[in-house]
Amino acid sequence: MKKIGRNFFSLLWTGVRRNYDNLDDNIAKHLGETAADSPVEIHLSKMFSDVFKRHTKDQADRLFIVGTKSTTPSLQKVSSRPVKPWFFSRVFLVLALSFVMLILLLFLFKSNKAIPGLIFIGSLAVPFSLLMMFFEINVYQNISVLQVLTTFLMGGILSLLVTMTFYMMLPIRSEISIESALIVGITEELAKCIVIIIFINLYKLNYIFNGVLIGAAIGAGFSVFESSGYVSEYGLVTIFTRSFQAIGTHTIWAAIIGGAIILGKKRKQPFTLNDFFTKPRFFIFFLITICLHTFWDWDIPHTGLSVSLLQELIDVIIGWFLIFVMIDAGLREVKTLQGQQIVIQRSKKRLVKKR
Structure with a gap:
């Protein structure tokens, strides 16, 4: 039986590994403006291949000078190659090491002065690192570091203000039933969605990668300030759990909504209230994020820690x-706007790119 089980798992994994890159593309190709049978060159299995490569200081410096009039490339010069972010891993490494040193300061030297820094860095590490990843992925390079940080701070706080305004009008119970989890999911995702729409319209953004980045900035800000606030309610141990849970929560959910907003609006036009209710490509993704949030918060009755961890894993x-679907759709958008035919490359196939 064990041998049969191993063979079945091996067969299943082989099928998933061979078809995963195609699965997200099959979804993404129906979101853009290309023909339904247009392939796209993207290898998500290699997306993080540059993380472990050596990079120069100049390469890192170039990431931070984008978004100005003199450094924003024309559309024809925008890179349509598969995205391979790497700098975000260095940001995470610095923040993670800072977190560890603060832990040592607290527990070895019994210094309570380390607690505020521990709360801040612990809340910041994962969301901000994810934000930097989406900043690298924005191949249009039309959003500056200043805009990202402004959106991160102001957008994150504004989304919390909108959330608390909604909470004052809705019946939120202390226990996490499916009903309460659903209300929380709707409230917080709607609040973030409203703020993301405000910033996308304010910056007059029109590309999927732009929407994903702005959404990630607002979601990361929301995550950082919310996690910091939970410490006063549940104690310092909260940071040791929520800091790493952030890999699959607010930053990711808001990035999905940001991309969906771009998909749902007319190009070079602001996103309107009418778009909110009449554009299926937006509304489906918005409903999915609400479901993800609800599922994450739902405390299923008569279950233990293992089920809760499984819920989080499924959610992530x-x-x-x-997110990979949005990245795929974003690369398709670049190719479409540049007037190129999109070609997919597989290890066992060699296809010629046409213009």
Whole structure:
């Protein structure tokens, strides 16, 4: 039986590994303006291949000078190659090491002065690192670091203000039933969605990667300030759990919504209230994020820690799959706007790119 089980798992994994890159593309190709049978050159399995490569200081410096009139490339010069972010991993490494040193300061030297820094860095590490990843992925390079940080701070706080305004009008119970989890999911995702729309319209953004980045900035800000606030309610141990859970929560959900907003609006036109209710490509993704949030918060009765961890794992997998769909759709958009035919390359196939 064990041998049969191993063979079955091996067969299943082989099928998933061979078809995963195609699965997200099959979804993404129906979101853009290309023909339904147009392939796209993207290898998500290699997306993080540059993380472990050596990079120069000049390469890192170039990432931070984008978004100005003199450094924003023309559309024809925008890179349509598969995205391979790497700098975000260095940001995470610095923040993670800072977190560890603060832990040592607290527990070895009994210094309570380390607690505020521990709360801040612990809340910041994962969301901000994810934000930097989406900043690298924005191949249009039309959003500056200043705009990202402004959106991160102001957008994150504004989304919390909108959330608390909604909470004052809705019946939120202390226990996490499916009903309460659903109300929380609708409230917080709607609040973030409203703020993301405000910033996308304010910056007059029109590309999927732009929407994903602005959404990630607002979601990361929301995550950082919310996690910091939970410490006063549940104690310092909250940071040791929420800091790493952030890999699949607010930053990811808001990035999905940001991309969906671009998909739902007319190009070079602001997103309107009418778009909110009449554009299926937006509304489906918005409903999915509400479902992901609800599922994450739902405390299923008569279950233990293992079920809760399984819920979170499922949530993370689905959330990141949708992020990959957005990345795929974003690359398709670049190719479409540049007037190129999109070609997919497989290890066992060699296809010629046409213009």
